[in-house]
Amino acid sequence: MEIKKMVDKQRDFYNSGKTLSYKFRKNALDNLYNAVLSFEDEIKTALYKDLNKSEAEAYLTEIGVTLKEIAYLRKHLKKLMKNKRRKTEITNFPAKSFISPHPYGVTLIMSPWNYPIYLTLAPLAGAIAAGNTVMIKPSNYSFETSDIIEKLIKNTFDGEYISVVKGGREENQDLLNQKFDYIFFTGSTTVGKIVMEKASKNLTPISLELGGKSPTIVTRDSDIDLSAKRIIFGKLINVGQTCVAPDYILIDENVEEEFIGRAVQYIKQYFGAKPIENVNYGKIINKKHFERLTGLLENQEVVYGGHSDSKTLKIEPTILRNVSAESQVMQEEIFGPILPIITYKELDEAIHFVQSRPHPLALYLFTKSKETINKVMNQCQFGGGCINDTIMQVASDYLPFGGVENSGMGQYHGEASFKTFSHYRSIIKKSTLIDVPLRYHPLTDKKLKWIKKVLK
Numbered sequence: 001m002e003i004k005k006m007v008d009k010q011r012d013f014y015n016s017g018k019t020l021s022y023k024f025r026k027n028a029l030d031n032l033y034n035a036v037l038s039f040e041d042e043i044k045t046a047l048y049k050d051l052n053k054s055e056a057e058a059y060l061t062e063i064g065v066t067l068k069e070i071a072y073l074r075k076h077l078k079k080l081m082k083n084k085r086r087k088t089e090i091t092n093f094p095a096k097s098f099i100s101p102h103p104y105g106v107t108l109i110m111s112p113w114n115y116p117i118y119l120t121l122a123p124l125a126g127a128i129a130a131g132n133t134v135m136i137k138p139s140n141y142s143f144e145t146s147d148i149i150e151k152l153i154k155n156t157f158d159g160e161y162i163s164v165v166k167g168g169r170e171e172n173q174d175l176l177n178q179k180f181d182y183i184f185f186t187g188s189t190t191v192g193k194i195v196m197e198k199a200s201k202n203l204t205p206i207s208l209e210l211g212g213k214s215p216t217i218v219t220r221d222s223d224i225d226l227s228a229k230r231i232i233f234g235k236l237i238n239v240g241q242t243c244v245a246p247d248y249i250l251i252d253e254n255v256e257e258e259f260i261g262r263a264v265q266y267i268k269q270y271f272g273a274k275p276i277e278n279v280n281y282g283k284i285i286n287k288k289h290f291e292r293l294t295g296l297l298e299n300q301e302v303v304y305g306g307h308s309d310s311k312t313l314k315i316e317p318t319i320l321r322n323v324s325a326e327s328q329v330m331q332e333e334i335f336g337p338i339l340p341i342i343t344y345k346e347l348d349e350a351i352h353f354v355q356s357r358p359h360p361l362a363l364y365l366f367t368k369s370k371e372t373i374n375k376v377m378n379q380c381q382f383g384g385g386c387i388n389d390t391i392m393q394v395a396s397d398y399l400p401f402g403g404v405e406n407s408g409m410g411q412y413h414g415e416a417s418f419k420t421f422s423h424y425r426s427i428i429k430k431s432t433l434i435d436v437p438l439r440y441h442p443l444t445d446k447k448l449k450w451i452k453k454v455l456k
Contacts, residue, residue, distance in 0.1 A: 003165060003171070003174045003178060004178060006135065006163055006165070007135065007180070009160045010106045010133040010135065010161070011133075012160070013133055013158075013160040014105050014106055014132070014133045018161075019103065019132065019161070020103070020131050022078055024131075025077060025081075025131055026074065026077055028128045028157070028161075029073055029074045029077065029129060032070055032125060032128065032156065033067060033070045035152050036063060036067055036117075036152070037067070039148060039151070042148050042151075043058065043062070043063060043117055043145070043148055044058045044063070046142075046144040046147065047062060047144075047145055049144040050113070050116070050142040050143070050145050051114075051142070051241070051283060051285060052281070052283040052312075052314075054279075054280040056280075057237070057238070061115060061118065061237060061238065062115055062116075062117040062118045065118050065122070065395060066117055068397065069118075069125050069397065069414070069417070070121075070125045072397040072414050073125050073126065073129040073414075076415065077129055080101070080129065080415060080418045081101060083098040083099065083427075084098060086426075091455070092428055092430065094430075094431040095428050095429060095430045096428070096429045097426075097428050098427055098429070099425065099426055099427070100424065100427050101130070101418070101419075101423070102131075102422060102423050102424075102425055103130050103131035103423075104130075104132055104182040104421060104422070105132060105133070105181035105182070106132070106133050106135070106180055106181050107133065107134050107135070107180060107181060107183070108134075108135050108175060108178075108180045108182070108183045108184070109123050109124055109127065109135070109136050109137070109184045110175075110183070110185045110186065110187065111123075111136070111138050112139050112186050112187045113139035113140075113145075113285055114142075114241040114242060114285070114335075115238070116138060116139060116142040116146065116149065119186050119209075120136060121149075122413070122417070123184050123186075123421075124136065125417065126412055126417025126418055126420060126421050127182075128162075129417065129421070130417075130420075130421035132181075132182070132421055133160070133161050134161075135164075135165060135175070136149065136153065136164045137164075137166075137171065137172065137175055138150075138164065138166065139187075140166070140167060140168045141285050141286055142285065146164075149164060150166060176198035177198070179202050179204070180199075180202075180204055181204065181205075182204065182205055182207075182421060183199050183206040183207075184207045184209075184410075184412075184420070184421075185207065185208050186209040186210075187209075187210070188210065188211065188333075189210045189212065189406055189407075192210045196208065206409070206410070207408075207410030207411075207420055208408045208409050209243070209401075209402060209403065209410070209412075210243070210361065210403055211243040211244075211333050211335075211408075212359070212360040212361050212403070212407040213247040213334070213358075213360055214244060214246060214247045214360040214362035214364070214382075215246075215248060215249075215250055215350075215353075215364070216246040216247075216249045216363075216365075216366070216390065217249075217251075217350050218250070218251040218252065218255065218366045218367075219365075219366065219367040220252040220255055221367060221372075222255075222366035222367050222368060223366070223368070223388075224255055224259050225262050226366075226388070227366040228262035228265070230388070230389050230390050231249070231263070231390055232263050232266040232267055232270065232317070234246050234389075234390025234391040235337065235390070236267070236270065236317055236337055238282055239281065239282040239283065239314075239337045240337040240338065241336065242335075242391065244362040244384075244391050244393075244394055245334075245335075245390075245391065246339070246362075246364055246390050247334050247360070248330065248334075248342060249339065249340070250342050250344055250353060250354070251341060251342070252344060252345075253343035253344065253345060256321070256341065256343050259341075260303055260304070260319060260321070264304045264319070267304065267305075267317045271317065275305075275316055275317055276308075276309050276314045281314065283312055283313040284313045284315060285313075286313070287313065289335070289336070290310065290315070293315055293336040293338060294308050294315065296329040296334065296338060297318065297320075298328075299327075300320045300323065300327065300340075301320060301321050301322045302319070303320065303341075304317070304318065304319045305317050305319060305337075315338070316337065317337045317339070319339050319341065320338065323341065327340075347372060347375065347376075351375070351376060351379050351380060354380050354382075355379065355380060355381070359382055359383070359403070359404045359405040359407055360382045360403075360407055361383040361384075361403040362382060362385045362386075362391070362393070363376075363382040364385050364386050364389070364390045365377075365387050366388055381404060382404065383401075383402055383403035383404050383407050384399070384402070394413075396413070396414075397413055397414035397415075398414055399413065399414075400412065400413055400414075400416035401416070438450055438451065438454070
């Protein structure tokens with residue numbers, strides 16, 4: 001069906017008012033939850049074909065967190081939908097004030113290839129909970145999973161309520177030329193700018209979940225062994241193809257050697273001496289990204305790893321040292337299993353390094369010092385992060401997730417998902433029993449005297 005006709009059908013369905021009730025939304029969330037369970041095996045198979053994700057990683061990073069997000073919204077939906085009372089100023093006496101959440105209407109969710117299930121169905125759950133209709137555009141790169149998403153949605157919802165559009169650039173352009181009431185995009189900063197430009201023509205509100213080079217600062221007083229364990233864990237989930245993966249490390253020069261030794265130890269512990277031969281070690285999504293990543297290794301000092309297999313599109317976990325801030329590997333988000341290490345003498349150098357670059361989606365700090373924590377948190381601008389851990393801020397339904405400036409705008413997860421897909425209307429309900437004449441013309445000097453007292 002032509003995309004415009006699909007949008008028009010969804011607008012008619014939304015305008016019918018069917019999506020507004022608690023019962024409808026709750027039932028839709030129930031259906032989505034059950035659909036994920038029903039398609040679990042097919043989802044795992046598709047993720048393995050697209051990204052070589054093991055069953056355990058597929059459940060941990062895609063299926064489980066998706067179910068958790070839906071379950072949170074189901075549990076709290078009634079409360080989220082309620083009007084919220086607000087204080088009423090004396091100028092509006094007698095009255096009641098409240099804010100009322102209302103769906104935007106017909107929404108578009110554009111999802112990426114790296115976590116194609118979670119980053120499609122989690123925002124979808126938020127849009128459903130808020131009472132919208134949804135058009136979904138999954139990535140063309142993860143085409144096996146996109147097929148499953150389309151099948152899951154078709155088997156669960158009517159197209160006039162929720163539908164999937166597959167395809168590449170032509171379909172993306174066609175979708176972005178339509179009039180939506182809200183657009184939720186997850187992907188690269190480059191494409192995010194295009195989405196924002198297109199949305200601006202219709203003044204369509206948007207959320208942009210982007211990325212960037214997320215730094216990890218490791219201080220001299222940190223637990224080096226635990227730091228290495230948690231950094232390598234965060235870096236190698238989905239072989240680094242994660243928007244909040246530690247992109248590079250800024251480390252006190254006195255503990256660099258110890259850290260590298262521990263990091264290599266944990267790489268071997270997680271994936272063996274030959275990760276490329278490990279069936280549970282993921283692959284790069286396609287040849288284009290594989291060649292981009294292997295190109296970043298040129299003229300770099302490889303401490304560990306560096307090997308790759310163009311047939312399987314696998315790249316070894318690779319640690320680089322003596323990396324120049326001007327090198328190509330430091331100019332773009334890596335999005336792969338390559339970890340550059342840059343040393344510093346004083347903490348201020350690391351802070352300045354972070355602040356002199358575009359604001360990242362995440363920042364990770366490993367230290368035992370409260371003073372250091374306060375200093376870095378106060379001086380560095382970033383979307384979110386962890387102290388003495390990596391990526392776990394994403395796993396909480398109680399923490400909003402999103403970037404700042406180049407790394408994005410808007411937030412979601414849990415309650416924040418509902419808020420993102422809702423417009424909060426400010427309402428004053430005025431009493432009809434009393435009508436204070438003070439505001440009405442003629443505005444005499446006597447009235448002005450009272451007005452000044454009231455407005456102070």
